[in-house]
Amino acid sequence: MSAVHYDSYTDARAHLKDLLDAAEKGRVATVRRDSATTAVVDVERLRHFLASIVPSHTQVVPEAGGWSVFIPGLPVAADGSSFDEAVDEMVDALREYAQDWQERLLDAPNHRDNWGLVQLISFSDDGQLRDWLVGAAR
Numbered sequence: 001m002s003a004v005h006y007d008s009y010t011d012a013r014a015h016l017k018d019l020l021d022a023a024e025k026g027r028v029a030t031v032r033r034d035s036a037t038t039a040v041v042d043v044e045r046l047r048h049f050l051a052s053i054v055p056s057h058t059q060v061v062p063e064a065g066g067w068s069v070f071i072p073g074l075p076v077a078a079d080g081s082s083f084d085e086a087v088d089e090m091v092d093a094l095r096e097y098a099q100d101w102q103e104r105l106l107d108a109p110n111h112r113d114n115w116g117l118v119q120l121i122s123f124s125d126d127g128q129l130r131d132w133l134v135g136a137a138r
Contacts, residue, residue, distance in 0.1 A: 003028035047123035051132050054116050058133045060086065069133070074114070091129050094121050 004022040006012035012019055012031040019040055022029040029040040060069050060083065067086035070077040076093045080086030098121040105111040106118075121129060130136075 003030075005030045005032070007032045009033050043123050047120065047128070050116055050120040050123070051128070054120050056133050056135065058090070058135075060134075074117075087130055087133055088126075090133055091126050094129060094133075098122055 004015075004019055004027060006015060006019065009031055019029050019031070023040040024042050026042065026045055031038050031040065056071065057073070058069060058071050060067055063079070066079055066081045067083050068077065068079050069086045069090040074097065076090070076097045078086055078089035078093045080089050098118045101111060101114060101118045106115070120132070124132065
């Protein structure tokens with residue numbers, strides 16, 4: 001099976017199994033609706049790719065007997081009494097940011113380019129997100 005493309009969502013719906021099978025195998029899988037073409041991609045493949053191209057730029061600094069975590073350029077920060085607690089709090093803060101982005105920030109000029117980050121956050125479990133923050137390979 002090579003690339004899979006359907007020129008309408010009705011056609012894609014009729015061949016949903018083929019479309020999903022192609023996506024799961026990493027093949028190009030697309031659906032056209034009006035003037036837009038949408039890709040169907042396996043979540044784990046996309047998460048792995050995003051984790052490799054979206055650097056975290058996380059900074060963790062000791063502060064006032066604890067730790068602070070932030071990502072320059074993002075309105076997200078967290079504090080904790082230990083390094084691990086601060087990173088865990090940052091995971092929670094990133095999840096809140098992703099939810100806010102989905103609900104109201106996606107069209108804001110200073111947030112709309114964070115699409116890849118929001119996808120990465122949404123597709124990652126807490127351990128994967130923690131590893132991304134601290135630069136651990138998983």
